[in-house]
Amino acid sequence: MEDFKEILNWYILTGVDEICGEKSCDWLNVAKDTQTENKAEKRSETLNQTATTTRPATTLLAQENAAACNNAKEICRQADNLEKLRKLVENFEGCSLRFSANSTVFGDGNPEAEVMIIGEAPGADEDREGRPFVGRSGKLLSKMLETIGLKREDCYITNVLSWRPPGNRTPTDAEVAVCLPFLRRQIELVAPKVILLLGGSAANAVLENNDSISSLRGHFLNYVTQDGKEIPALASFHPAYLLRTSTQKAKAWSDFMKLQRKLKEL
Ligand code: URA
Secondary structure (H helix, E strand, C coil): CHHHHHHHHHHHHCCCCCCCCCCCCCHHHHHHCHHHHHHHHHHHHHHHHHHCCCCCCCCHHHHHHHHHHHHHHHHHHHCCCHHHHHHHHHHCCCCCHHHHCCCCCCCEECCCCCEEEEECCCCHHHHHHCCCCCCHHHHHHHHHHHHCCCCHHHCEEEECCCCCCHHHCCCCHHHHHHHHHHHHHHHHHHCCCEEEEECHHHHHHHHCCCCCHHHHCCCEEEEECCCCCEEEEEEECCHHHHHHCHHHHHHHHHHHHHHHHHHHHC
């Protein structure tokens, strides 16, 4: 019993907090796994196909990422509505996060929403339920929306990433890059009047900058779609940060008031 406890404690210490499957798998040698061999073959086929059209990247990994990004963009061109896009994202194998996640967490809410809310990535609760912002952060978000007269169901809520990074680690640039086309397509299909970006990672990924959330929050910036349409985007603190740092709630409150005023103006 003591040994068992120690093993569990060791798992917790190393960041293991979810069971991803009934059978164990050597994730470091995943390409040797028979199931994934075919995937690896498929991936290198895609790689060979795209190698002729893209400038060669420096390493095999970088080439794989470039191929996966091109593949994601191609998939987005096929999706003329959100349901199609959801199915295509669910079947997409170009992001390794999907293999450690329990579910694909696609956008949720009103597909014709005026407000689109974008977070960073699903957490453990979202991964379990398959919906964005359903855990503690989501509950706080719903309360904050209510203060400006919005219900969660009125908005369209999504994340930069469709899969949970193991142990909620910060996503890599490559993971963000491969998931971004899906987010951009969701923005085009929903065509919201305003975008609310929660947290620095979401703001940096969507606005393509490296500015701190403290400097970005509270100002409307422009998000430009592929066809040149400008959508006002407001960044604010992530609810998970507000749960840890309640002294910043007043600033977040003022951001939400700005959002409310903007919606009245539009
Ligand atoms: N944090 C996020 O950024 N997104 C979620 O869906 C949940 C928590």
